[in-house]
Amino acid sequence: MPVAPPAPSVRLVTVDERSTGQRLDNFLLRELKGVPKTHVYRIIRSGEVRVDKARASADTRLEEGQVVRVPPVRVAEGPDEAAVAAVPAREFPVLFEDEQLLVIDKPAGVAVHGGSGVSFGVIEQLRRARPQAKFLELVHRLDKETSGLLLLAKKRSALTALQDQFRQRETGKTYAALVIGDWPARKKVIDVALHKYLTAEGERRVRAVPGDDEDGRRSISLVRVAARYAGFSLLDVTIKTGRTHQIRVHLSHEGHPIVGDEKYGDFALNKALAAGRAVAGTRFDRMFLHARRLAFDHPVSGARIELEAPLPPECETLLAQLTPATAA
Numbered sequence: 001m002p003v004a005p006p007a008p009s010v011r012l013v014t015v016d017e018r019s020t021g022q023r024l025d026n027f028l029l030r031e032l033k034g035v036p037k038t039h040v041y042r043i044i045r046s047g048e049v050r051v052d053k054a055r056a057s058a059d060t061r062l063e064e065g066q067v068v069r070v071p072p073v074r075v076a077e078g079p080d081e082a083a084v085a086a087v088p089a090r091e092f093p094v095l096f097e098d099e100q101l102l103v104i105d106k107p108a109g110v111a112v113h114g115g116s117g118v119s120f121g122v123i124e125q126l127r128r129a130r131p132q133a134k135f136l137e138l139v140h141r142l143d144k145e146t147s148g149l150l151l152l153a154k155k156r157s158a159l160t161a162l163q164d165q166f167r168q169r170e171t172g173k174t175y176a177a178l179v180i181g182d183w184p185a186r187k188k189v190i191d192v193a194l195h196k197y198l199t200a201e202g203e204r205r206v207r208a209v210p211g212d213d214e215d216g217r218r219s220i221s222l223v224r225v226a227a228r229y230a231g232f233s234l235l236d237v238t239i240k241t242g243r244t245h246q247i248r249v250h251l252s253h254e255g256h257p258i259v260g261d262e263k264y265g266d267f268a269l270n271k272a273l274a275a276g277r278a279v280a281g282t283r284f285d286r287m288f289l290h291a292r293r294l295a296f297d298h299p300v301s302g303a304r305i306e307l308e309a310p311l312p313p314e315c316e317t318l319l320a321q322l323t324p325a326t327a328a
Contacts, residue, residue: 011070018135025058089129100158108147148291161299172295178288179256183233190221206245208253228325260287
């Protein structure tokens with residue numbers, strides 16, 4: 001006869017360095033993986049969750065050494081040891097690292113984290129490669145198909161400080177994007193609201209909507225032409241808001257989709273590029289979107305840090321095979 005799993009019981013969890021500064025609700029969501037958010041907030045409001053034996057609100061910031069009472073809640077089974085062991089350890093090119101943070105150059109085709117059909121991503125591989133790291137979390141995200149600068153925090157305090165900078169738009173994020181067609185020089189600002197939705201197949205998509213659309217969120221991208229080629233334009237795009245697929249949808253909405261974009265691009269041209277038919281002697285089978293520049297204030301020293309990641313070799317190779325517009 002199968003043996004029933006033991007009933008959940010009260011747990012007393014001591015806040016460690018990894019969780020210092022974290023909100024209580026986010027702490028519980030991590031401790032109670034698989035429990036719906038609505039239930040987590042319900043047990044906080046009911047007073048079943050205690051911090052040092054006192055009631056606390058969802059936005060309470062935790063301090064190292066505090067004891068959190070986690071009430072008995074049945075959670076979904078976590079990944080088994082075999083699944084965890086299947087994550088391959090991997091380091092990525094490091095562009096900056098100290099005791100507070102880590103900046104890597106993420107290759108295209110690698111997700112930043114597992115989920116949505118992806119078993120693992122950059123964060124899981126780095127944790128596997130650095131078992132001694134007490135804390136390692138993503139500060140922001142990049143699409144799987146996008147390459148370039150990715151910022152991670154090595155301390156909870158650094159994570160919250162850097163995320164605050166991103167929310168307050170105090171960071172500089174510039175992407176290199178090769179688009180189809182001749183980008184108009186006068187078009188320097190794209191201020192178009194975006195709406196995120198799911199397709200019938202459950203895939204995440206984004207579309208441009210009028211500014212007064214109740215589902216739209218204002219989104220701003222600044223565009224500068226870096227180089228012109230016959231049939232293409234290389235752009236520097238600086239985002240002032242960080243919406244899902246923002247650059248991809250903004251550029252496509254303006255009639256100049258990104259080369260290789262499988263969601264919002266020119267599918268026939270993408271196929272021809274991948275097969276080597278569009279540009280003689282060159283096969284290009286990825287999206288040409290690269291996070292090339294990142295600027296932020298160091299979470300401890302306050303010093304302004306500006307980093308750049310060179311274009312990947314495959315992008316440089318494609319550009320070398322294109323005809324400059326002046327010679328077309």
